[in-house]
Amino acid sequence: MGRRKLVVGNWKMNGLRAQLGEVEAIGRAAGEHPAVEVGLCVPATLIEPARAVAGAAFIGAQDCHGARSGAHTGCLSAEMVREAGAGWVIVGHSERRTDQHESSADVAAKALAAREAGLKVILCLGESLDTRDGGKALDFVLEQLARSLPEGAGADWLSIAYEPIWAIGTGRIPTMEQIEEMHGAIRGALREALGADAADGVRILYGGSVNAGNAADIFALPDVDGGLVGGASLKAESFAPIIAAAA
Numbered sequence: 466m467g468r469r470k471l472v473v474g475n476w477k478m479n480g481l482r483a484q485l486g487e488v489e490a491i492g493r494a495a496g497e498h499p500a501v502e503v504g505l506c507v508p509a510t511l512i513e514p515a516r517a518v519a520g521a522a523f524i525g526a527q528d529c530h531g532a533r534s535g536a537h538t539g540c541l542s543a544e545m546v547r548e549a550g551a552g553w554v555i556v557g558h559s560e561r562r563t564d565q566h567e568s569s570a571d572v573a574a575k576a577l578a579a580r581e582a583g584l585k586v587i588l589c590l591g592e593s594l595d596t597r598d599g600g601k602a603l604d605f606v607l608e609q610l611a612r613s614l615p616e617g618a619g620a621d622w623l624s625i626a627y628e629p630i631w632a633i634g635t636g637r638i639p640t641m642e643q644i645e646e647m648h649g650a651i652r653g654a655l656r657e658a659l660g661a662d663a664a665d666g667v668r669i670l671y672g673g674s675v676n677a678g679n680a681a682d683i684f685a686l687p688d689v690d691g692g693l694v695g696g697a698s699l700k701a702e703s704f705a706p707i708i709a710a711a712a
């Protein structure tokens with residue numbers, strides 16, 4: 466289907482200027498695998514300096530506000546992170562849905578604001594362990610997708626990341642069958658919402674304890690178009706083999 470693999474590191478609340486050497490090394494690793502689109506979503510404070518050293522890797526932000534400007538102390542608009550040098554932004558990460566109580570409607574607004582500012586968007590979805598154990602993971606994630614999907618969504622600016630909450634930072638991943646089933650269901654829902662042509666271009670990433678040992682198997686699954694990587698993206702040593710696995 467011709468979707469280029471996409472591997473994105475999410476540094477979360479990690480990284481000072483002292484770590485820019487890692488950004489540079491990851492940029493070099495990205496340059497060795499031009500078949501893969503590689504990026505790093507860094508803390509907002511690092512967007513500008515990271516951009517200067519990131520080479521073949523793009524730099525993204527981890528969130529933006531749904532409004533263009535206004536009385537929102539401590540928040541950053543999409544235009545602000547764009548001006549700082551971000552080309553992409555993550556919206557709807559489960560850590561923000563939980564810690565900042567972001568609803569799916571908030572997430573859809575953030576995605577639209579990001580698009581208006583010219584950013585590409587990675588929209589995150591994922592179920593809790595209780596939901597998975599209760600047999601409701603598919604229903605939950607598809608509902609989250611329906612409520613979070615911004616109007617006018619298209620493959621040219623939107624990617625989806627499926628990140629089961631119980632797999633994030635735990636070293637535990639779903640079975641390959643569970644990943645395949647979920648990604649297939651997300652693709653099906655996108656086809657219904659956007660039409661087959663648009664939906665088939667949207668990249669669907671898997672996230673949650675991706676590492677050098679499991680990346681190749683996960684990335685080989687149908688409808689898995691790459692990964693959103695947390696802990697293993699903090700160092701070039703652990704991120705470069707994941708990029709290579711996608712190539």
Ligand SMILES: O=C[C@H](O)COP(=O)(O)O
Pocket residue numbers: 475558628632633634635636672673674675693694695696697
């Ligand atoms: O955004 C990235 C994910 O939350 C995955 O994090 P992790 O690779 O540390 O499990």
